[in-house]
Amino acid sequence: MTSYKALVKDVINKADVLLEVVDARFPDETRNSEVEKEIIRLKKPFIIVINKCDLVSKEKLDKTKSRLSRIAPTVFISSKDRSGTTMLRHQILASACIKGRDILVGTLGYPNVGKSSVINGVTGRHRASTSPVSGHTKGVQHVDAGSHIMFMDTPGVIPFDENDEYVQGLLGIKDSTHLKDPVGVALMIIDKMLAENRTALESFYNVTLESPDSYSVLEQIGRKCNFLQKKGEIDEMRTATKIIGDWQNGLLLV
Structure with missing residues (x-):
């Protein structure tokens, strides 16, 4: 963790502008207060970049931007279709x-x-x-973006003292193969989808949900996918792995 702190401080010290990239599905959970405090302490300009905006509704995006714009200039990005990239370039300049x-x-x-x-x-x-695998970037890479803009690409900043693997599963920091409780993480994903976009959950798995209980939904999805063990019991782990993978690969819209 010390090496991450040193890396972050070095990047902040060297940069003229900082981008704090957050996940549109979890804008608050993917902000890092330690990083923001250090940027503010050194009086460096920073921009909050809300990435993966294609995975959330416009209503949610507007509310998020309205709130975060009070902290720093805020720009929406969808890396999938490159929307917002011109606006981000202008904001950097x-x-x-x-x-x-x-x-x-x-x-x-x-x-x-x-x-x-x-x-x-x-x-x-x-x-x-x-790479879809978290932690893919190793060390600091310099990337020439043209128009006198040079990026410093860094490895992911793991939150200091962050040990909650359920949050790490939701944010895609750990995939299902590195989670101790994949079923618990899948149930959290289902709970979030039921609360924010039940219709998308039903549509994606082609099911009509019979119960508001998250475990019952997991069982129903398992049956639909034919993930069955002997005696017709649901294969919990296989079903949970699929749900986590679909979530982390951006196939479920909230």
């Missing part, structure tokens, strides 16, 4: 106000929020290495 040299832009955020994908969206080409 406006925030830095530097002439005569490249603007050094530090990108910070949790594993798997899509920092490298945001960079690739702005540059318009695949320059920062990406």
